[in-house]
């Protein structure tokens with residue numbers, strides 16, 4: 001039957017998580033805040049505004065809204081500078097095979113991302129045309145772990161949340177999928193994503209038979 005397959009973007013389709021980290025680290029360094037890879041896990045899947053608040057919280061830094069807006073602009077400009085040369089080669093291993101399989105099987109395919117930069121990234125990496133529906137940071141008001149982004153995607157595909165599957169690399173995203181009562185598939189480390197219904201190190205580990213079983 002027709003199911004909704006909803007993909008997160010950063011860290012799932014493309015390895016942009018590393019660029020987000022580098023850009024945030026620059027801001028943190030300029031404020032003398034110690035910001036580690038471990039801290040960065042808390043930022044995955046989280047909106048830009050909330051991410052800054054988390055970083056400022058780590059350093060106990062207070063700031064005016066004006067200052068914060070300035071840092072948000074700076075972070076995004078820096079982040080975008082890493083994306084200038086982005087192309088098809090940055091699509092993570094195994095992703096295209098799964099997207100093609102789902103298209104062949106006439107499944108609903110959606111993007112469910114917190115990023116406001118989602119569309120240009122999908123375009124640059126050549127995968128935009130696979131997606132029937134795109135819900136991103138410009139379309140939602142509640143950030144993951146709120147399930148709004150995934151519920152909206154399923155609704156636009158006209159498919160019940162219970163018939164929806166979410167691929168996520170973030171704890172907040174897995175929680176959002178679980179709250180939406182969707183099947184959650186974690187892409188990454190088992191120790192971090194243990195709340196997911198299924199966990200794979202990356203898309204190369206996902207067998208065709210696993211997808212076929214999900215389709216049912």
Ligand code: BG6
Pocket residue numbers: 009010020043044045046047048051076113114115116117118137170
């Ligand atoms: C999420 C990323 O997908 O999007 C976060 O995991 C990021 O790290 C968030 O902060 C917002 O992205 P952007 O591109 O709008 O700053």
Ligand code: MG
Pocket residue numbers: 008009010011012044045168169170
């Ligand atoms: Mg992600």
